[in-house]
Amino acid sequence: MRKNKLVALALGAFALTSLTQCFTKKKDEGKHLYETHCQSCHMEDGSGLKGLIPPLAKADYLQTHRDELPCLIRQGMAGSIVVNGVEYNKEMPGVESLREDHITNLLNYIQTNFGNKNERYTMQEVERLMQACPKAP
Amino acid sequence: MNKRNKLSLKSGFAVAAFALVATSFYGCDSQGGSSANTLPIYGEREPVERTVDGKTVTDTIYHQIPDFAFVDQDSQRVTQETVAGKIYVTDFFFTTCPTICPKMKSQMLRVYEAYKENPDVLLLSHSIDPTHDTVAVLRDYADRLGIETQKWHLLTGDKDSIYDMAMQYLVPAQADGGAEGGFTHGGHFILMDGQRRIRGIYDGTKPESVDKLIDDIPLLLNEKKDEKK
Numbered sequence A: 001m002r003k004n005k006l007v008a009l010a011l012g013a014f015a016l017t018s019l020t021q022c023f024t025k026k027k028d029e030g031k032h033l034y035e036t037h038c039q040s041c042h043m044e045d046g047s048g049l050k051g052l053i054p055p056l057a058k059a060d061y062l063q064t065h066r067d068e069l070p071c072l073i074r075q076g077m078a079g080s081i082v083v084n085g086v087e088y089n090k091e092m093p094g095v096e097s098l099r100e101d102h103i104t105n106l107l108n109y110i111q112t113n114f115g116n117k118n119e120r121y122t123m124q125e126v127e128r129l130m131q132a133c134p135k136a137p
Numbered sequence B: 001m002n003k004r005n006k007l008s009l010k011s012g013f014a015v016a017a018f019a020l021v022a023t024s025f026y027g028c029d030s031q032g033g034s035s036a037n038t039l040p041i042y043g044e045r046e047p048v049e050r051t052v053d054g055k056t057v058t059d060t061i062y063h064q065i066p067d068f069a070f071v072d073q074d075s076q077r078v079t080q081e082t083v084a085g086k087i088y089v090t091d092f093f094f095t096t097c098p099t100i101c102p103k104m105k106s107q108m109l110r111v112y113e114a115y116k117e118n119p120d121v122l123l124l125s126h127s128i129d130p131t132h133d134t135v136a137v138l139r140d141y142a143d144r145l146g147i148e149t150q151k152w153h154l155l156t157g158d159k160d161s162i163y164d165m166a167m168q169y170l171v172p173a174q175a176d177g178g179a180e181g182g183f184t185h186g187g188h189f190i191l192m193d194g195q196r197r198i199r200g201i202y203d204g205t206k207p208e209s210v211d212k213l214i215d216d217i218p219l220l221l222n223e224k225k226d227e228k229k
Helices: A002-021 A028-039 A064-076 A100-111 A123-131 B002-030 B101-116 B135-144 B159-168 B205-228
Strands: A081-082 A086-088 B045-052 B055-062 B067-072 B077-080 B087-093 B121-127 B153-155 B171-174 B184-185 B187-192 B198-203
Touching: A028 A100, A064 A100, A064 A123, A100 A123, A123 B198, B067 B159, B087 B101, B087 B205, B101 B187, B101 B205, B135 B153, B159 B171, B159 B198, B187 B205, B198 B205
Parallel strands: B087 B121, B121 B153
Antiparallel strands: A081 A086, B045 B055, B067 B077, B087 B187, B171 B184, B187 B198
């Protein structure tokens, strides 16, 4: 009897923590992921760094290369790109550990912050786009 | 005494030792007598006695950065001569660093902009990955940052000498295969006076700390003026 009570208590506590997590952490997941994986280079305000690191804030690239972004986040990129008329050439490391739902939240955060008012992604869309990611050499 | 007690005794010692070290560090910070108008002098110091007119006078020898020779983004040699009599801010970075360097460089740009017109203030950034960061790589990096070599020297050179120099500036730096980017290093900005003595240590990733650095530089500039008088 006493054991049952304990189990119930533990379950209750577990349910409560996971529930509160849904309302707090999950809601800000995109922001949290941005801070963890992107902010040190792209900066808090998405401004990048002069001619070294391209901005995300009001970047045309986010719209012109929208379909490639999910794969870029997972696989990274190298070589020359042009963002808002400026050429950049610095390798960006990918974050292979990110799942499709993470990438959706992260991209939606980027597309709707830093002065960006771009279309959001659905998770289905990100999943579809990621199936076509270029295979690693 | 059983094992458990021993363990807690040990950790107790560790805590005590840590506290001691921590206080001595703090002690050093305030000991320099950083009043409103002067900056402390960091690093080890030793008293040296000498005799003047039959009386014993004690001088203090402060920690001074030894002579050095590196090469900058224009292939120019940069040595202690380059910074002689100048105030300079120095840091350690590498161009492919994915962690704190971009933030450090964006903050160093603020210092650059603030003292661009003042010939008495220089910036020296040492690469801790000189094998990759050749003169050509640093040249490209400088161009993309839009900086002038005469004001802001990006340095490369002998790897061991650079790591020795980091130690002299009290900045931790080491190659670390396990770290992101392959190196770990401190994000410190070090403020140096005209005699190559450390006068300020700032966190180059924090805007507030860099604000303080920008405010502290005039104190050293004033000191220089006083010396000239």
